[in-house]
Amino acid sequence: MTSEETVKNHSLFGFKWTTPIHAERADVNYNGTHYYIGYAGMQGTGNQNKIGDFHKWAQNPDPDGLKQFLNEDQSGGAFYTQTAVNLQNNILMYGTLTQKAWFSRLEDKCFVEGPQILTNSGLKKIEEIALNNDLVEDGSVKWRDSIRTNGGKSLLLDTDNFYKSCDSCRYHPIDFLTNQELLLKCWTDSAYPLSKYTGAEYEFQQLINNSVTAVITYSRKDDEREWTAIDFNEITPFTWKWIDFQLINNDGTLTKASLCRPNSWIKELGADSIGNKVYLDMPEFGIQGWAIVKRVRICQIDTRIWKQNRNGDYVNRPITGTFEHGSFNVYNLRFGENPIPLGVTGSHPIWSVDRNNWVNANDLRTGETVKTRNGSLVLTKKEKLDGFKTVYNLEVYRDHNYLVSSDAILVHNACFEKVDLRGKPGGKKIDAAIIEIANGGGVPRIDPKTGTQTVFRGGRQGTNGFRWAGALEYEVPGLDFNYRIYKLETINSSGTAVVKYGYTTTHLESTVHEFKEILPPAPPAAPQQ
Amino acid sequence: MINVVLSTNGEQVMCCSHIWLQPYAPDTTRSFRFTGILFKKTTAFDCADKISVRISMLNRKLEDVFYIQFGVFVFDYRESGIDELWIDGLVCDSDEIAYRQGIIDVFDFWQRGQSFDWFSEPINSLLKRDYIVACSMYSGLNTQLLDKDIYEIDISLIKEQRDFFYLASITFIGDRAYLGHDFHSFTDCWIDIYRDNGWFNNKKVRLLNTNAIHDPAVSSLISEAETFFRSYKFSVELVS
Numbered sequence: 043m044t045s046e047e048t049v050k051n052h053s054l055f056g057f058k059w060t061t062p063i064h065a066e067r068a069d070v071n072y073n074g075t076h077y078y079i080g081y082a083g084m085q086g087t088g089n090q091n092k093i094g095d096f097h098k099w100a101q102n103p104d105p106d107g108l109k110q111f112l113n114e115d116q117s118g119g120a121f122y123t124q125t126a127v128n129l130q131n132n133i134l135m136y137g138t139l140t141q142k143a144w145f146s147r148l149e150d151k152c153f154v155e156g157p158q159i160l161t162n163s164g165l166k167k168i169e170e171i172a173l174n175n176d177l178v179e180d181g182s183v184k185w186r187d188s189i190r191t192n193g194g195k196s197l198l199l200d201t202d203n204f205y206k207s208c209d210s211c212r213y214h215p216i217d218f219l220t221n222q223e224l225l226l227k228c229w230t231d232s233a234y235p236l237s238k239y240t241g242a243e244y245e246f247q248q249l250i251n252n253s254v255t256a257v258i259t260y261s262r263k264d265d266e267r268e269w270t271a272i273d274f275n276e277i278t279p280f281t282w283k284w285i286d287f288q289l290i291n292n293d294g295t296l297t298k299a300s301l302c303r304p305n306s307w308i309k310e311l312g313a314d315s316i317g318n319k320v321y322l323d324m325p326e327f328g329i330q331g332w333a334i335v336k337r338v339r340i341c342q343i344d345t346r347i348w349k350q351n352r353n354g355d356y357v358n359r360p361i362t363g364t365f366e367h368g369s370f371n372v373y374n375l376r377f378g379e380n381p382i383p384l385g386v387t388g389s390h391p392i393w394s395v396d397r398n399n400w401v402n403a404n405d406l407r408t409g410e411t412v413k414t415r416n417g418s419l420v421l422t423k424k425e426k427l428d429g430f431k432t433v434y435n436l437e438v439y440r441d442h443n444y445l446v447s448s449d450a451i452l453v454h455n456a457c458f459e460k461v462d463l464r465g466k467p468g469g470k471k472i473d474a475a476i477i478e479i480a481n482g483g484g485v486p487r488i489d490p491k492t493g494t495q496t497v498f499r500g501g502r503q504g505t506n507g508f509r510w511a512g513a514l515e516y517e518v519p520g521l522d523f524n525y526r527i528y529k530l531e532t533i534n535s536s537g538t539a540v541v542k543y544g545y546t547t548t549h550l551e552s553t554v555h556e557f558k559e560i561l562p563p564a565p566p567a568a569p570q571q
Numbered sequence: 572m573i574n575v576v577l578s579t580n581g582e583q584v585m586c587c588s589h590i591w592l593q594p595y596a597p598d599t600t601r602s603f604r605f606t607g608i609l610f611k612k613t614t615a616f617d618c619a620d621k622i623s624v625r626i627s628m629l630n631r632k633l634e635d636v637f638y639i640q641f642g643v644f645v646f647d648y649r650e651s652g653i654d655e656l657w658i659d660g661l662v663c664d665s666d667e668i669a670y671r672q673g674i675i676d677v678f679d680f681w682q683r684g685q686s687f688d689w690f691s692e693p694i695n696s697l698l699k700r701d702y703i704v705a706c707s708m709y710s711g712l713n714t715q716l717l718d719k720d721i722y723e724i725d726i727s728l729i730k731e732q733r734d735f736f737y738l739a740s741i742t743f744i745g746d747r748a749y750l751g752h753d754f755h756s757f758t759d760c761w762i763d764i765y766r767d768n769g770w771f772n773n774k775k776v777r778l779l780n781t782n783a784i785h786d787p788a789v790s791s792l793i794s795e796a797e798t799f800f801r802s803y804k805f806s807v808e809l810v811s
Contacts, residue, residue, distance in 0.1 A: 467637070489758075490765045491802045499755040523712040523763060548668065549707060550756045 159436070160415065160445040162256040162351070162358045168434045168446070215243045218279060219250070225279055225340040229305045229314065233278035236346055250342045251349065256358040258415070259441035260393075260452050261350075269474070273440045275304050277345040277360065285313050286337035289322055289329060297329055297367035301437070302341050302360075314338065327365060327435065345439070356415065356445075363437025372431045373403050376423040377412065377449055384447050387433055388426075391454035393443075400454050415450035468521045468547070475518045475527055476543045487515040487526065498528055501550055510544055510554045524549045572682040573675060574635065575605060578623040585611040585656070589679055590626065592672050600646055605656045616648045622658065628678050630709050631747070638708065639670055673701025674708070681709070681747075694731045700752070703736065707749040712760055714767040716743050721775045722805075727783035732792050739796075754795060761803060770804040782811040 158165035215234050218224050239247070275281070282304050289297040299322070305314075313320045313335050322333045343360050350357040374383035386392075388404030395411040395418050404426075411418045435455065438444050442455045478484045486495040496515045501507025513528035528544045544554040577585040588607030596602070603624075616622070625640045642664035649657045662670075676698065680687050692699050716722075722742050729735050736757055740750035751757030778797065784790045800807050 487759075487762065490762060496759065496762070501753075501755070523760070524707070548704075549712075549752070550759060551704075551752055 158447060160258040160450050162258065165448060166255065168436070215239050216246060219243070219246055219342075222340050226283075226338065228280050229309065230280055231304070231306050233276070233280045233344075233346070244347065247344050248347055248349075251344060251347065254343050254360060256360050257436065257438055257444045258356050258450075259359045259438055259443050260355055260413075260415075260445070261352070261357040261359075261441050262355075269440055272304060272307065272362075277302065277341060277343055277348075277362075277439065279340060279342055279344060281305050282341040283308060284337075284339040284341055285335055286339070287313075287320075287322060287333040288336050289333040297365060299327075299329060299333070299366075300364045302362040327363070327437070329365070357441070359439045359441050361436050362439045365435040365437075367433060369431055369433045371404075372427045372433065374423075374425050374427055375403060375406065375421060377419040377421055377447075377451065380419075380447070380449055382447070383423075383425075384451065385427070385431070386453075390435075393452040393454075413452040415445050415452070419449055419451065468518070468525060471518055471520045472525065472527065472545050475516065476545070479516050479527060479529055480541075480543065484527070485517040485519055487517050498526075498550065501546075501554070507546075507550075507554050513542075513544070518545070526550060528554060572629045572678050573607075574627045574629070576625045576627075577605070578625070579616070579621070583610075584616070584622070587656075588682065590624070590675060592670065594672070599661065600659050601643075601662055602657060602659045603643065605658070606654055608654050608656065611656070616645060616658070620645065621663070622660075623664075626675070628708055630711065636708050638674065639668060640664075641670065671697075671701050671704070673698045674705045677702050677705035678709070689734075689737055690728065699733055699737070703733070703740075703749065703752045706740065706747050707752075710744075710748050712763055713744050713748055714764045716764065716768065717745055720773070721777050723777045723779055725779045726789075726793060727780035729784070729789050729793075730786070732788060735789070735792055735796065754792065758799060761799075765803065772804045775806045775808060776800045777808045777810060779810045781809045 159168050215238065218228060218234065236244070282302055284300055284302045285308060287297075287299045287301065289299055308314050311320045311322075312318050313333075316335050316338060318335045319332050320335065322329055345360065348358075348360070350359075369387050371388045372385055373388050374385055376383045386403045388402060390403045391400035392403055392406060393399075393413040394401040394406065395413050397410075401410075404424075406412070406421050406424065408421055408424060410421050412421060436444060438455045443452060444455060445451065446453050475484060488494070489496050498507070498510055498513040498515050500511035510528050510530055513530035516527040516529065518525040518527060524547055526546050526549075528542075528546070530542045530544070532542055542556060544556045546554050573588050573590075575587045575590045576583055577587075585605070586609045587605045588609065589605070591604045591606070593602040593604065621642050621644050623640065623642050626638045627635045628638055630636045641662055643658060643660040644663055645658060645660045647659040651657065677687060687702055689699065689702065724735075724738050724742050728738060732753070736751050736753070739757065740748040743750060749760075751760050778793065781793065784793060797807050797809070
């Protein structure tokens with residue numbers, strides 16, 4: 043417990059029960075991260091006292107005290123199942139509520155303070171990268187104080203025509219590159235052509251590129267790369283910006299996120315002004331919910347002239363996202379002889395040499411070998427940490443991985459578990475397609491007769507396909523007719539509403555391979571300011 | 572057409588053109604027979620604990636199509652002449668799809684120049700099921716229909732639903748073609764066919780001997796198919 047941990051309220055919750063039940067919810071804030079913690083029991087089974095205990099705990103919550111509710115004995119017949127409606131967010135929540143405390147939040151895939159990331163300038167602490175992710179503020183690059191204006195009028199630089207006529211234009215790249223305010227006004231989708239740069243301007247941009255922290259990534263071959271849609275865009279100061287968000291997830295938790303994104307992405311999302319509320323849907327980072335734009339910042343790098351400095355399979359890549367939030371799900375992993383443990387959330391993927399795949403940290407087995415930059419290391423100890431930790435993560439341009447700790451262990455920059463087709467090609471394409479779908483894109487399978495998306499009927503009897511009946515069907519770009527992705531909104535075994543993603547490789551025939559279930563993406567109404 | 576590769580510790584130790592899984596197994600070990608041996612290292616299995624079996628087939632474009640990969644913990648192996656090897660062991664590291672002997676057998680028919688007599692197979696024959704999968708692997712989904720004005724399907728040949736999809740595949744596309752294994756996958760195939768061909772305003776589907784249906788399930792299927800063909804703007808003629 044720290045002084046920052048507060049109870050915001052604890053009423054009969056925002057939940058409406060369809061049968062008599064004693065229930066209590068606490069809205070608990072630990073170190074800036076928000077949790078709904080609920081407790082329910084059936085009437086007439088002596089639960090009132092227990093509810094009272096929970097009520098007392100909720101007024102002054104601490105993780106240790108929570109354990110008594112998590113480990114409640116259900117032998118007294120107090121087991122209870124109920125469906126609840128969260129009135130506060132207007133979201134249906136189906137819950138198998140037992141006489142237990144429960145709490146909900148998205149999975150997180152992050153590192154606690156301390157681990158170091160291998161960068162182009164050596165090891166740096168992840169929290170330092172996460173908090174100071176971009177700006178070049180050393181003496182080599184100075185921003186001009188003056189802002190060039192057009193006859194005293196503010197400049198509107200979001201016109202492609204501006205660049206088309208830049209032969210006769212009185213503005214040059216250097217005018218933008220040395221002027222933050224000019225760049226902040228630049229919302230164009232096409233970058234100033236490199237062919238128009240002078241030699242000095244080119245060198246200046248290279249100087250900026252070299253001054254920015256880049257992380258060392260494992261860069262896979264073209265046919266295995268994991269690029270998402272925005273990775274196909276070159277980052278330039280004219281066409282990308284950093285946006286700082288404060289995020290309220292669906293479950294009420296708070297996250298600080300900074301994303302470097304193309305202007306078009308930002309404008310489409312409506313995140314181009316401070317104070318705007320936008321819905322961020324990034325399940326691969328455990329983020330879904332309304333976010334407030336706290337700051338709009340320039341992006342300085344230009345990947346068109348980025349030096350990867352390839353060294354074998356490893357290259358330099360810029361960071362395109364940083365995340366800071368909190369987690370109860372943290373493990374300490376010890377590798378080889380290194381006495382310093384790696385603190386990581388249980389669901390963060392680490393590359394297992396033994397399984398030749400990404401494996402969540404909590405699923406790694408003692409004795410399992412993980413990949414490092416210089417070879418491999420064996421996991422010698424794994425322990426779950428008690429309590430709540432502030433955790434950090436990075437998003438890395440294109441390669442979506444980085445090397446962590448002095449051992450340079452290869453970790454993913456947090457994503458879904460990976461599809462393993464065991465020798466059959468196409469797993470990476472399925473990965474990419476599912477992530478696109480989860481982010482609201484993807485290629486729906488459309489019936490030309492009706493113009494509507496096709497729905498899976500369940501496949502052959504005797505297979506698990508029938509559990510996927512009613513799922514929406516999506517195509518997998520680049521793969522043949524045999525491959526389909528299914529998106530099914532359903533209730534999981536815990537009674538929580540989830541969206542499940544699955545895929546089949548045998549033309550709708552038989553077993554559907556479950557890929558990942560995540561909380562439903564449907565946004566609630568925008569909160570009142 | 573069948574390419575079976577055995578590896579130990581990542582090194583290829585044998586290639587052959589046929590694999591057969593002995594159906595009878597008195598315990599949880601299984602016996603595989605490998606024949607048509609093209610290459611084998613002399614001491615391939617002397618000290619091997621585990622072998623990896625990878626099976627692929629050549630499709631109609633002579634491309635190598637991956638089928639399945641699995642491991643076998645070797646309990647015993649024995650050679651019978653120069654072209655036959657038996658391995659007994661526990662199947663492990665299996666993909667989530669099952670090994671189906673029928674698919675191998677269908678490709679084996681084809682590589683030996685034999686044809687498959689669909690209608691001599693009994694109702695619910697697993698070989699019929701596997702034949703459709705083999706056609707899918709061999710031909711993929713060919714969206715170019717045979718150039719005809721009228722596509723005729725003799726309903727009297729249909730004893731079970733699977734027969735319809737087989738008949739439709741050879742009627743619309745040709746031998747060894749694939750046009751779905753159930754009604755949902757059948758309709759799904761037509762989405763791709765439509766993309767390449769558009770509506771079929773000037774084409775007719777003629778369903779022959781419609782009075783010869785005795786199974787209610789088949790009757791329902793034919794009725795559904797008739798509606799389906801009309802939805803793609805085929806004209807449909809029912810002939811008793």
